[in-house]
Amino acid sequence: MKNFIIFGASKGLGEAFVKGLPEQGDHVWIVSRSRPDSLNLNNGVHKHWIEVDLSSSEASKQIANTLNGITLDVLIYNVGIWESRGFTDDYNFEEDAPEEIANIVHVNVTSAITCIQKLLPNLKQSANGKIILIGSTAGLDNSNYTQISFAASKFALRGICNSLREHVKQDGIGVTCINPGEIATQIPYEEGVDKVLAAHGGTQIPLQDIVSLVKCVINLSKASCVKEIHMPTMLDTNA
Known part of the structure; x- marks a missing residue:
């Protein structure tokens, strides 16, 4: 039996992790602002919702208080907000508001640090703890x-990831950063890979591929250390 905590799990890739990673009898804590539909699944997995806004400075303390010493085996930080017009044709960095910039950095970076910091005692209780951070090909050189x-x-x-890995190495906790390209989050996990391939070919990654990759990492023994995985789409010309 494993205990998971998955951040950003109300939809998209996070929801796919909730549906595809825990097995019958496992517990999963779902961190999100909005109520996840996956709570309604009757699949033998014990699901617990932590309603929290990660832009709040109190978020990490609230989450840690909810777990209250419970052992965690897997922590997945799957959070990544971007500029409100960031992926539109007329996006212009020079028009980004300072408040929006600060919020992106807080949610994507500061919150990751503080939440992991508060939950390390829970992870250290595991016999084979894993921390997985979901990055992006946007964070690679020459993107x-x-x-x-x-x-x-x-x-x-x-x-x-690099510094945290060194900090928890003595505790036998694996830390992995996965940097995917564009993911087909608009096609629900349960609708399968074939639908994604038919609609997008090699230009978007099926949710199932990332779930399979994470499942492999978390099932490795504590003797293995997977540092970082780059996962662009097959037809990404910038990969």
């Missing part, structure tokens, strides 16, 4: 992203 705050936050996530 063509012009969304500066988003890209900077994903670069920072890689730095968090």
Whole structure:
């Protein structure tokens, strides 16, 4: 039996993790602002919702108080907000508001640090703890992203992984950063890979592929250390 905590799990990739990773009898704590539909699934997995806004400075304390010493085996920080017009044709970095920039950095970077910090005691109780941070190809060298705050936050996530890995190495906790390209989050997990391939070919990654990758990492023994995985789409010309 494993205990999971998944951040950003009310929809998209986070919801796919909730549906695809825990097995019957496992417990999963779902961190999100809005109530996740996955709570309604009757699949033998014990699901617990932590309603919290990660932009709040009190979020990490609230989450830690909810767990209250419960052992965690897997922590997945799957959070990544971006500029409100960041992926529109007329996006212009020079028009980004300072408040929006600060919020992107806080939610994507500061919250990741503080939440993991508060939950390390829970992870240290596990016999084979794993921390997985979901980055982006936007955080890799020579990407063509012009969304500066988003890209900077994903670069920072890689730095968090590198230093955190050294900090918890003595505790046998694995820390992995996964940097995917564009994901087909608009096609629900349960609708399968074939639908994504038919609609997008090699231009978007099926949710199932990332779930399978994470499942592999969390099932490795504590003797293995998977540092970082880059996962662009097959037809990504910038990969």
